[in-house]
Amino acid sequence: MDCALTPEQQQLRQMVRDFAEGELAPAAEALEREERFSTELTQKMGELGLMGVMAPQQYGGLGLDTLSYLLIVEELARVHASHAATVAAHNTLGVGPIARFGSEAQKECYLPDLCSGRRLWGFGLTEPDAGSDAGNSRTTASLRDGQWTINGAKIFITNAATTITAGSTVQCVTGTDASGRKEMSCLLVPQGTPGFTTRTMKRKMLWRASNTAELFFDNVRVPEDHLLGTRGMGYKYMLQTLDSGRLGIAAMGLGGAQGAYDAALAYAKSRKAFGQSVASFQGNAFKLADCAMQIEAARALLYKACWLKDAGHPFGKEAAMAKLFCAQTMKLVADHAVQLHGGYGCMEEYPVARFYRDAKLLEIGEGTNEVQRLVIARQIGCFESA
Amino acid sequence: MKIGVLVKQVPDTATKIVLTANGRGIEEGNVKWVMNPYDEYAVEAALRLQGPLSAEVVVFSLGPARAVETLRMALAMGCDRAVRIHAETPLDAFATGNALAVAIAASGCELVFGGKQAVDDDAGQVLQIVAEVLHWPVVSVANQLHVHAGNDGITVHRPAAGGVTEVVELGFPAVIGCDKGLNTPRYPSLPGIMKAKQKPLTEQQSRDLLGGVSPHVVLQQFSLPPDRPAGRKITGDPENVAQQLVDWLHNEIKVI
Numbered sequence: 251m252d253c254a255l256t257p258e259q260q261q262l263r264q265m266v267r268d269f270a271e272g273e274l275a276p277a278a279e280a281l282e283r284e285e286r287f288s289t290e291l292t293q294k295m296g297e298l299g300l301m302g303v304m305a306p307q308q309y310g311g312l313g314l315d316t317l318s319y320l321l322i323v324e325e326l327a328r329v330h331a332s333h334a335a336t337v338a339a340h341n342t343l344g345v346g347p348i349a350r351f352g353s354e355a356q357k358e359c360y361l362p363d364l365c366s367g368r369r370l371w372g373f374g375l376t377e378p379d380a381g382s383d384a385g386n387s388r389t390t391a392s393l394r395d396g397q398w399t400i401n402g403a404k405i406f407i408t409n410a411a412t413t414i415t416a417g418s419t420v421q422c423v424t425g426t427d428a429s430g431r432k433e434m435s436c437l438l439v440p441q442g443t444p445g446f447t448t449r450t451m452k453r454k455m456l457w458r459a460s461n462t463a464e465l466f467f468d469n470v471r472v473p474e475d476h477l478l479g480t481r482g483m484g485y486k487y488m489l490q491t492l493d494s495g496r497l498g499i500a501a502m503g504l505g506g507a508q509g510a511y512d513a514a515l516a517y518a519k520s521r522k523a524f525g526q527s528v529a530s531f532q533g534n535a536f537k538l539a540d541c542a543m544q545i546e547a548a549r550a551l552l553y554k555a556c557w558l559k560d561a562g563h564p565f566g567k568e569a570a571m572a573k574l575f576c577a578q579t580m581k582l583v584a585d586h587a588v589q590l591h592g593g594y595g596c597m598e599e600y601p602v603a604r605f606y607r608d609a610k611l612l613e614i615g616e617g618t619n620e621v622q623r624l625v626i627a628r629q630i631g632c633f634e635s636a
Numbered sequence: 637m638k639i640g641v642l643v644k645q646v647p648d649t650a651t652k653i654v655l656t657a658n659g660r661g662i663e664e665g666n667v668k669w670v671m672n673p674y675d676e677y678a679v680e681a682a683l684r685l686q687g688p689l690s691a692e693v694v695v696f697s698l699g700p701a702r703a704v705e706t707l708r709m710a711l712a713m714g715c716d717r718a719v720r721i722h723a724e725t726p727l728d729a730f731a732t733g734n735a736l737a738v739a740i741a742a743s744g745c746e747l748v749f750g751g752k753q754a755v756d757d758d759a760g761q762v763l764q765i766v767a768e769v770l771h772w773p774v775v776s777v778a779n780q781l782h783v784h785a786g787n788d789g790i791t792v793h794r795p796a797a798g799g800v801t802e803v804v805e806l807g808f809p810a811v812i813g814c815d816k817g818l819n820t821p822r823y824p825s826l827p828g829i830m831k832a833k834q835k836p837l838t839e840q841q842s843r844d845l846l847g848g849v850s851p852h853v854v855l856q857q858f859s860l861p862p863d864r865p866a867g868r869k870i871t872g873d874p875e876n877v878a879q880q881l882v883d884w885l886h887n888e889i890k891v892i
Contacts, residue, residue, distance in 0.1 A: 257705070261712060261829050269823050299826030312826055322826075 253553040255321075263321045269298060270329035275601075278330045281459035282604060285452060287412055288459065292336055296367015300326075300337050305349040309361035316494075316556045320501040327505030328512070331608035332459035334505060338498035339408035339460075340364070343373030347419050347436065347491050351479035356438065363416060372410030372418035374439075374465050375488055378403060382621050384421070384488065389467060391422035391437055396474045398422075398437055400446075404465040406615075411448035411463035417441045418465060421484050434484030438476045445470040456607040493566050495616045496573040497559070500552045503576030503612045507548060507583040510605040511541045514587035517594075517602075534590060541583045548572075548579040570617070570625035577612035577619065584609045637808075639682045640745035641695045641715060642736060642763065643675040645706040646756040659857045671706045674751025676821035677814035681749050681781060683714045684819065689787055692716045694743050698723060698732050698842065711832035712824030718835070719743070723842040728853035731846060733765025738845040741770060745809075747790070752777045752813035760813075767811040774811040775804050779818050 255263070273291060281288055295301060303319040305311025319341060327334035345364050348356055348371070363369040380386040389402025400422060404410075410418050417440035424435040439446055445468040450461060479487060515538055518529035528534055552575075555568035587602040588595035595602050613619045627633065647653065647667045654663040671679075682693045695710040697703045698721040707718035721735055740748055753760035760776070767774035780793035792812060794802040806812075824832075870880050885892045 257708065258829050258833060261705075261708060261824070261832075262826055265712070265824050265826070265829065272823075297825065298823055299828075303826070312830060314826075314830075 253317075253550075253557060255317075259318055259321055262318060263325055265298070266300070266322050266325035267328070269295075270326050270333075274326070274330040274333050278332075278459070278601070278604070279598065281332065282598070285454070285458045287336075287450075287461040288333075289412065289414055291333060292370070292412075292414070293367055295326075295333070295337060301340055301367035302345055302361070302365025303341055305345050305361055305365050309349065309357050310363075310365035311345070311349065311361065312365075315560050316497060317553065317560065320497060320552065320556055323498050323501035324505035324508070327502040328509035330459070331502060331506055331604070331611075332457050334502050335457050335460040335611075336370075336409060338495070338502060339373070340367075340370055342495040342498045343419075343491060344371035344409060346494060347373065347478060347487060348438070350490070351436070351483075351487050352438075353475070353479075355475070356478070360416065360438070369414050369416035370409040370412055370461075371416055372407045372463065372465070373491070374404035374407050374410065374418045374420040376404060376406050378405050382618055385432060385434075385485065387421055387423055387432070387434065389420065389422050391420075391424050391435065393424070393474060397471045398474065398476060400437065400439065400467040400470040400472070402467050406451070407463045407465055409461050409463075410465055411450045412461045415441055415448070415461075417443075419478060420465070420467070421488055424481060424484075427482065433482045434488070435481045436478035436484045436487055437472060438478055439467075439470060439472055443470050443472060456611050492616055493569050494559070496569045496622075497552065497556060499612055499616045500548075500555070500569070500572040500576040503573070503578075503580040503609075504545070504548050504552055506605055506608060506612070507541070507545050507576070507580040510580065510584040510587040510602055510609075511538070511545055513600075513602050513605075514538065514541070514583070514590045518590045528590065537586045537590065541586055544579045544582060548576045551575055567626055567629040570622040570629075573612075573617065574619055574622040574626075577609070580605070580612055581609040637689050637691045637747070638743060638745040639685060639689070639691045639693045640740050640743060640748040641675070641678050641682045641693060641710065642748065642750035642766070643679065643695055643697045643706055643710055644672045644751070644754045644756070645669050645697065645699050645703045646672045646754055649673075649755055653860070655858050655860060659859065660855060662858070669702060669705060671709050672751050672754045672756070674753060674755070674814055674816070676751075677816065677818045678749035678751050678812075679710050679713050679715065680819045680821040681812070681814055682747075683822070685747075685783060686714065686716075688783060691747075694719065694745060696721065696736055696739055696743075698727070698735055704837065707837060708832050709824060711835045711837070712828040713822055714824075714828060716835065718837040719840060720837065721840050721842050721845065726851075726855065727842060728851040728855075729759050729761035730765055730853070731842070731849055731851040733762045734769055734849045735842045735845040736762065737766045737769035738847075739840060740766065747808055748772075748811045749814055750811070752815050763811055763813045770809070770811070772809045772811050773806055774813070775806065776813045777815045778812050779815045781812070781818065 302311035303314050307313045323334050323338045364371050391398045391400045420437050420439050423432050425433040427433050447466045449464045521528045552572040555565050555572040558565035584605040588606045594600050648670045651667050686693050693715045695715040695718045750763045775792045778792045782791045789807040792804045796802050870877050
């Protein structure tokens with residue numbers, strides 16, 4: 251395994267860090283307070299090339315490797331989780347499925363605008379009554395006279411209701427297969443299709459500057475060619491998409507942990523108590539040492555999963571491990587970071603308060619901690635008889 | 637037309653400087669190297685004229701091998717090609733300016749931008765020396781630029797003492813020192829970083845450029861500013877404190 255960064259990867263990491271510190275950090279507190287998605291900052295990220303990182307160049311993407319993409323997400327998350335979420339969801343859930351499974355016409359139609367960040371695209375999987383149990387989806391689509399008719403609802407869909415959202419990929423039940431199981435398929439539903447409405451979800455505890463939406467489908471009709479890939483492959487597409495998506499969420503955990511740690515270390519070194527720096531008390535020093543160790547381990551695990559993916563090896567188990575470990579690392583580090591800040595850590599003026607809130611979503615989104623353990627347990631053979 | 641940009645790689649201003657044992661240099665182990673911030677304004681100024689003047693932008697740096705990182709940053713921002721000048725032995729501002737001037741002349745650049753000074757040694761000499769060697773006019777500090785309508789010259793605003801602005805009209809060739817406020821430097825984009833890989837980055841040797849010119853200044857020793865001495869605490873009743881304070885200010889510090 252070779253995880254040494256190329257000069258270009260080092261440079262892009264520095265560029266994203268400079269951008270995040272220069273543009274996102276000053277805006278974060280107000281956006282969080284007002285629970286506002288910034289179109290301006292999102293499109294700036296698009297101009298920097300952050301919105302179609304792995305998509306093929308012929309459709310406006312950059313065709314880069316997974317590690318380059320994860321470095322971007324990590325550096326954004328080090329400063330502001332909401333913007334990292336916007337970028338991660340757009341790349342892996344918005345652009346990803348169309349780039350991987352879409353027809354030539356679909357790619358040409360949607361990808362240039364999506365890769366440039368002029369427009370965003372959602373991925374509608376979770377439903378009010380189907381989360382981890384995605385097979386229980388109830389949103390249906392039936393094909394008649396060359397048109398799909400969609401009915402149902404989706405919830406917690408990132409980037410799906412901004413003013414620059416162009417549409418969403420929607421997982422639908424399109425029938426039952428021979429053994430009576432639900433046949434799942436993905437449909438591309440453009441914004442503004444009659445009967446398709448979206449509503450931004452407000453009063454979130456975390457990721458307050460990212461857009462999270464509910465989608466409603468009331469006899470929504472799209473042409474037959476809006477089917478993504480092959481009919482009946484929806485469930486498989488979803489699993490493959492989430493394997494990649496998990497790496498993005500893991501990078502958010504790694505970056506968030508790094509950001510909380512950087513803030514905690516700087517604060518603990520400058521804050522004095524009983525005539526010495528707070529960091530120099532052994533109880534605190536050991537906490538910071540643990541944080542540094544956890545972050546290094548998280549980074550090694552994530553980069554390894556990423557290397558497996560780019561080398562064409564199976565990476566599902568390692569992706570689940572990295573996602574789980576990075577999420578838990580951020581939670582632990584953010585907890586220590588708030589503790590080291592004392593009362594100030596409870597104030598939103600200090601970013602560690604935000605890191606503490608934001609950490610929780612990483613244990614839930616794109617597969618809960620429990621689902622990751624299930625994936626790992628399955629892969630190590632826990633559920634097979636000897 | 638060709639536009640030259642002079643950049644220097646410097647320690648990030650947040651770096652804690654540690655001197656080497658012999659005092660002639662700094663420990664580079666933990667230094668984060670960045671493009672001199674004033675040079676970012678220079679790169680941006682050149683890139684903004686790249687289109688309007690149909691110009692090729694060539695970025696130059698005289699520095700060690702690691703200076704390539706700074707040149708790549710300039711290429712990623714949009715400069716067309718880069719030249720690193722390698723010096724076997726340390727050069728002063730005079731020799732640096734001479735080497736750069738010869739390289740610029742050979743490249744065919746007619747307009748040169750650079751930061752008004754580098755934030756490491758703060759000498760602020762190289763641009764003027766380059767201009768002197770080339771016999772070109774120089775505006776050492778510029779905070780506004782406008783290219784003439786016919787693309788035959790440039791109007792430059794130079795802040796002078798007392799809030800006065802000097803307005804300088806220049807033809808080409810010319811050398812311009814860039815100050816904060818001139819523009820907002822762009823971030824290198826991801827496509828820019830990838831394209832930079834393919835752009836030419838060549839190396840020249842300072843001894844080939846300098847001919848017989850040698851440095852006038854030889855660095856002997858760096859020293860760090862002395863640690864701030866501990867404060868002095870005066871105690872006693874108010875009359876006594878006042879008396880001690882006056883004694884101290886009058887007899888020791890000699891300010892009253």
